[in-house]
Amino acid sequence: MANTVKLNIDGIDVSIDAGKTVLDAAKKLNIHIPTLCYHEDLCVAGNCRVCVVEQEGVKNLVASCAMPAQDGMVIHTNTHKVRNARRHVVELLLSEHNADCTKCYKNTRCELQDLAGEMVINEHMFLDLVPDKNYTIDMLSPAIIKDDSKCIRCQRCVRTCQELQHVSALGVAYKGEHMKISTFFEHSMYDVVCTNCGQCVIRCPTGALIEKNYLDDVWDAIYDEDKHVVVQTAPATRIALGEDLGMEAGSIVTGKMAAALRRLGFDSVLDTDFTADLTIMEEGTELLTRLKRALVDKDPTVKLPMTTSCSPGWIKFIEHMYPEYLENVSTCKSPQQMFGALAKTYYAQKKGIDPSKIVSVSIMPCTAKKFEANRPEMRDSGFQDVDMGLTTRELAVMIKQAGINFKELPDEKFDNLMGESSGAGVIFGATGGVMEAALRTVYEIVTGREVPFENLKITPVRGMEGVKEAAVKIENVLPAWSFLEGVELKTVVAHGLTNADKVMQAVKNGTADWHFIEIMACPGGCLGGGGQPIPTTPEIRKKRAEAIYREDEGMAIRKSHENPEIQQIYKEFLGEPLSDKSHWLLHTHYNARKRV
Amino acid sequence: MPEIKELVKGLADKHGRNRESLLPILQGIVTEERFISDVAMAEVAKELDMSAALVYGTATFYSFLDTEPRGKYVIRLCKTITCDMKGKKQILKTIEDLLKIKVGETSKDKNFTLLETNCLGWCHKGPAMLINDQVFTELDEDKVTEIIDDYIRNI
Structure with a gap:
């Protein structure tokens, strides 16, 4: 039991665990102290000073986010001195901030704007320094825009990139008035080690780091009578979209989302969960093939452990950081790209539509998906497989633009052909989900029996622990898989690239004996993705995860190989997993990149 | 740029490959080359297994760590x-x-x-x-x- 300390805030006594801050204690009392540089997921920086409070007996104001709560402290959060100081802090930030809010993508969704609003800052007390600053804006990346004129140098992005993602594409350069958030030699985000994960985007309190939006392109396609616009929605969008449309975190809005997409004018409303199931068929078979080559054929060239390839942030990470392990990555494309390749081949053929007239749009919890869609490797259909990748947030904007009352929409279903999915496809959106989905199918292929976990819930791979290991003993196998009899299939799951790095270090040092590794670039998996509604906190991610597993349990089909549309596509188009056609459309390879 | 590679390796051998070795290594490069080029910074990042943006941040923070070519x-x-x-x-x-x-x-x-x-x-x-x-x-x-x-x- 931790020691507790007693303090008094605004005349109210409060006890809190030692080691917690004054800010934590105030939160416990439901006293709101404004913050900017503070973020629950990150280490304390204490650089913005917006959270200052007055402590009796101390001359200077103290930053409540950084000040440990101590016995006997008497704190005031709303004195004249405090309010003046906070106001000056915000005004000084505004004097260097391009506050042309009506032209800003973050308009009405900006923490700095909210603060200025709360403080009712009508006139600027300080000189506007923006015209004298040589601010630059970097729009080269297809995923992330970095606009220094909006930056308040709180360094949330820097801490995110370093602490959560082990990338540090962004750092602090220069000093004093010249200090700025910079990449290596101020290169474009497109040309550096950035994984496009967007974790900085969901933590930036202003419009300094935003996703590149493709709203107008999508509207244009919808309005173009000549185009057939298909849309796919990723697993994690359906448990988060509601947050941007006035609903609680953890609301499941699958049916409303399908209804909204139809009302927006998409010609066909389909589901990435379908290709998530397809990924399991291909990736599961690939894993079994690699195991056979290693165990039966004793082939020394086969690469194990095999890692997943669904997360484009992870793919770019390994290309930069561990290029020598690229052959360990599954050759499967991500579900988004499998969908894209099939939309302009299989779907086009079945529906009798000229693929050149198809515009393929994806709704993703992700900013890296925008980069992935633009990869030169992703044109196997003969066209760009996915034309535009939108974030969950962009979809929410479109729904608002169209004047749709989202909360009151009826639940509708996805269209058929590539709209059916299983619970296994849904859980792709949570960390551990791909592993769980794969085990449900692989175990059954090999033994003919369901995976030995109650109600198919493979709990060791669930939850928010950074690195989760699970071993499944394979026994009483079917004759074709006799080489796997008695084998203990060892797996590991990591989310957040800092945890991915730990796993890869273990692989590199030879201290690990895993067969299969699942890695998701974002904390919590896709449900905590860089394209999800803002804000993100551990609490919100937990609620989203609970919603995903609830959705899985509510599905009639829980295993990828039992999805009837999956069985149909293999029968009518692909043949079997890892067939020539599969290799042509559903698999790819990646290239080493420099780590700068 | 084999010379830069050798120089950085030599400096890292001398000062170590921890974070705190970064400053003496950068100073060593300035002593030899009179400035730290992007190539040199990338090499330092690789040698110390750290982010190039952080090396750049350190180099630009200190006035005496020149990042542009200087005279003798x-x-x-x-x-x-x-x-x-x-x-x-x-x-x-x-x-x-x-x-x-x-x-x-x-x-x-x-x-x-x-x-x-x-x-x-x-x-x-x-x-x-x-x-x-x-x-x-x-x-x-x-x-x-x-x-x-x-x-x-x-x-």
Whole structure:
């Protein structure tokens, strides 16, 4: 039991665990102290000073986010001195901030704007320094825009990139008035080690780091009578979209989302969960093939452990950081790209539509998906497989633009052909989900029996622990898989690239004996993705995860190989997993990149 | 750039490959090369297994870790108030006339770079300047001309 300390805030006594801050204690009392540089997921920086409070007996104001709560402290959060100081802090930030809010993508969704609003800052007390600053804006990346004129140098992005993602594409350069958030030699985000994960985007309190939006392109396609616009929605969008449309975190809005997409004018409303199931068929078979080559054929060239390839942030990470392990990555494309390749081949053929007239749009919890869609490797259909990748947030904007009352929409279903999915496809959106989905199918292929976990819930791979290991003993196998009899299939799951790095270090040092590794670039998996509604906190991610597993349990089909549309596509188009056609459309390879 | 690679490796062998080794390594590069290029920074990042953006951040934070090519002799004239009041402007003009370069520039022969610097701590003996690591104080036009001439002769 931790020691507790007693303090008094605004005349109210409060006890809190030692080691917690004054800010934590105030939160416990439901006293709101404004913050900017503070973020629950990150280490304390204490650089913005917006959270200052007055402590009796101390001359200077103290930053409540950084000040440990101590016995006997008497704190005031709303004195004249405090309010003046906070106001000056915000005004000084505004004097260097391009506050042309009506032209800003973050308009009405900006923490700095909210603060200025709360403080009712009508006139600027300080000189506007923006015209004298040589601010630059970097729009080269297809995923992330970095606009220094909006930056308040709180360094949330820097801490995110370093602490959560082990990338540090962004750092602090220069000093004093010249200090700025910079990449290596101020290169474009497109040309550096950035994984496009967007974790900085969901933590930036202003419009300094935003996703590149493709709203107008999508509207244009919808309005173009000549185009057939298909849309796919990723697993994690359906448990988060509601947050941007006035609903609680953890609301499941699958049916409303399908209804909204139809009302927006998409010609066909389909589901990435379908290709998530397809990924399991291909990736599961690939894993079994690699195991056979290693165990039966004793082939020394086969690469194990095999890692997943669904997360484009992870793919770019390994290309930069561990290029020598690229052959360990599954050759499967991500579900988004499998969908894209099939939309302009299989779907086009079945529906009798000229693929050149198809515009393929994806709704993703992700900013890296925008980069992935633009990869030169992703044109196997003969066209760009996915034309535009939108974030969950962009979809929410479109729904608002169209004047749709989202909360009151009826639940509708996805269209058929590539709209059916299983619970296994849904859980792709949570960390551990791909592993769980794969085990449900692989175990059954090999033994003919369901995976030995109650109600198919493979709990060791669930939850928010950074690195989760699970071993499944394979026994009483079917004759074709006799080489796997008695084998203990060892797996590991990591989310957040800092945890991915730990796993890869273990692989590199030879201290690990895993067969299969699942890695998701974002904390919590896709449900905590860089394209999800803002804000993100551990609490919100937990609620989203609970919603995903609830959705899985509510599905009639829980295993990828039992999805009837999956069985149909293999029968009518692909043949079997890892067939020539599969290799042509559903698999790819990646290239080493420099780590700068 | 095999020389840079060798240089960085040698410095890392000498100072270690931890985060705290970064500054002495960067200083070592400046001593040898007179500035730290992007190639050198990328090499340091690789050798220390750290982010190149963080190496860049460290290098740009410190004024004496030059990130642009510099001459053999880097002249840093104190620009702060005491030296300014004691006639720094005239000293600057004299150096500019002698070397035919402005503040921030490097001579065509790559022998001299002229920069201004913040306080060198020689206020009581201003105007003051540094040429590489050597301090010169109580400068006047004649004295600075003599010093610069001396350097030119000994190149």
